[in-house]
Amino acid sequence: MSTLKVPQSVPSVADDCEQLRKAFAGWGTNEGLIISILAHRNNAQRKLIRETYAQTHGEDLLKALEKELTSDFERLVRLWTLDSTERDATLAHEATQKWTASNKVLVEIACTRSSVQLFSARKAYHALYMKSLEEDVAQHTTGDFRKLLLPLVSSYRYEGDEVNLTLAKTEAKLLHDKITKKAYNDDDLIRIFATRSRAQINATLNHYKDEFGKDINKDLKTDPKDEFLALIRATVKCLIHPEKYFEKVLRLAINGRGTDEGSLTRVVATRAEVDLKIIADEYQRRNSVPLERAVVKDTTGDYEKMLVALLGHE
């Protein structure tokens, strides 16, 4: 469930572009006007605004935003304004170019998007960077990380509901055997998470819990400092409980020492139109405080206003 609030009667695209142009004009920028427009238009509407703005004013709206805005507010507005597939391609590109073992953005994009969305992001990656996403992932990652990330970003998972229970049992046992032996980088363990459908993995993990008495992610927590293990846990969580994965990213971003604006911006920009309502409910359940209140407490100025608008504040 989306948190996006689009007014019942939306101004014409031409009007929106005109207002944005005004917000940029003269000394100073009218940030409130920008928020009142862009934070309340859906993906298709923003795409049309960007196209029309380029035609009318001969400038890419994203470039104009880059010139007029600064810092976290700028990044949030720009990421949000991007078409969702281009946004995914952009985030994935950033992740490959400055990849670190703790970076979970590639897993996030590979495992929380639909198969078609992931493929669309790969297409957008060709167009934007003149190479393939998997090419950059393979080049910029190494060892076990590459072994996991390459098939994840290249996957086109089957999305039907059908489940093979015999297979679920076999593979639950296989996973348990490998995990017991701490063979976390085992070929078959990676194969299962990288290629099976969500429905099938879910059945396998249900059987795992029934048969061996623990959530698999508990068994995968033997060493909290092992970043490869953390990446496998993120994979499992993104595939099966994306709302819990994103809740935790927000929790760590907000509750840590200082705020991790990068993660906060990314989650709000990528999920507002998808399932941010569910993530916010999960956040409140887990932290006993509404997500919006926590965000307001931790952020300021136009950045705060844009976040709150995307969180669906009336």
Added chain:
Amino acid sequence: MSTLKVPQSVPSVADDCEQLRKAFAGWGTNEGLIISILAHRNNAQRKLIRETYAQTHGEDLLKALEKELTSDFERLVRLWTLDSTERDATLAHEATQKWTASNKVLVEIACTRSSVQLFSARKAYHALYMKSLEEDVAQHTTGDFRKLLLPLVSSYRYEGDEVNLTLAKTEAKLLHDKITKKAYNDDDLIRIFATRSRAQINATLNHYKDEFGKDINKDLKTDPKDEFLALIRATVKCLIHPEKYFEKVLRLAINGRGTDEGSLTRVVATRAEVDLKIIADEYQRRNSVPLERAVVKDTTGDYEKMLVALLGHE
């Protein structure tokens, strides 16, 4: 260049379906009539015939062909009649279900199709088999073969012409180092062939030849019995010289002891509408006999007639 001959004035789809129905009716089957229609319709026309036939006669044309025809002729007509993406999905499925180390069909499909065609075959695989191609490849192959085949069938290569010459030099050296050490299953060697664009790989292999004096496939021929090495050579050839790869498949199919109808059928059915003319020219250059004459000498009956028709005999 295609060898397909479509008549200047093609009968209506309804007429084609009617004639096919007649060819199946009564005692015996009119194989000549079937060839005269199906071997002279392009992919779009055959697709329409199959749809119209199902609507008109309440039966899948492929099922009817299966009932009426037999043996190599049946397989050729059925493979040819299939839409090209469904055909690729079918061939890939056969290859995963009865996979052997010497089977090169997966490499062939992954490396001689365009990125969009390969992706379309993966989509068709979902629809036909309710799972993903990479899922089956990962499950049914093992070890080094899996390490190579999984990224190959999952790839969505960039198809632009741009080449990075610095990268080509670095990676040519890297390939040479690994090959000199006989590290054929090296992560980076596989990464290069599985993810780089054709243009980039071509540049790398040109530099390889200039710098180290030999074609890479010569250096990859240290052990003619090593099936993994043979698969890497097939990968390189399919990516860079598909016409030479297919010429060799035909040569071995025709010139071996007995005929390998499986390979002959597959190459003719999959390439007739693509580049069979180029492959046939390559065959004649390499064997000093026209492909059509070689095929006629090695095959008989309706199978021969259908092959000759697809080879473009007037």
